[in-house]
């Protein structure tokens with residue numbers, strides 16, 4: 666099931682989006698794909714209001730409102746190597762504030778104080794129920810689904826400061842979407858990041874140093890995870906700079922493509 670959040674002329678709603686190709690071979694939107702309004706919230710077994718819209722007539726927003734975004738650093742060996750570091754024995758976690766979250770097609774805004782801002786394509790885990798000290802064998806039970814994420818990073822701020830908060834936390838630095846796929850086995854799916862159509866990162870989640878159950882167990886031992894919270898699982902090799910006017914796309918097999926333009930602050 667695809668779960669999303671939309672803005673329509675009637676307001677903002679959580680929706681279930683029909684399966685199938687969103688774009689026809691002609692490049693036109695598929696008029697058969699509709700977004701069905703969910704009553705209340707998307708957790709558990711959703712119920713529906715009966716209202717629906719053609720997906721092409723609404724705007725997709727970030728698919729979830731997270732109370733927190735937890736990120737795993739250096740979770741692919743080839744990325745740890747390109748950053749000049751060892752692959753850590755245990756998961757290294759950091760956080761992005763919820764104010765970093767934006768949806769598909771929304772602009773990543775370059776902070777005027779940063780000289781080098783990078784994309785980092787990542788698989789995002791969306792939590793579906795409150796979770797504390799979850800064991801690895803029960804970890805997938807607390808997952809609502811998966812979406813695409815971009816852990817946008819001001820690399821110069823990250824290297825200037827002793828820790829990563831400033832470099833990771835600028836507004837718009839956590840694009841999420843286009844929707845949450847709830848039926849995905851995310852243990853070995855392709856993940857690809859393209860800049861201006863040129864593929865820059867191309868890997869598989871099977872290469873995660875710490876897999877999804879391990880990450881959920883590790884993070885939930887530290888902090889209570891709430892429904893809607895998001896865990897970014899790390900980025901593979903191939904990170905690089907983005908500039909105003911460019912388009913960055915994160916594609917994950919079985920989910921879809923998250924597209925975001927890059928802009929200077931107005």
Ligand code: MG
Pocket residue numbers: 736737738785787816897899900
């Ligand atoms: Mg990252």
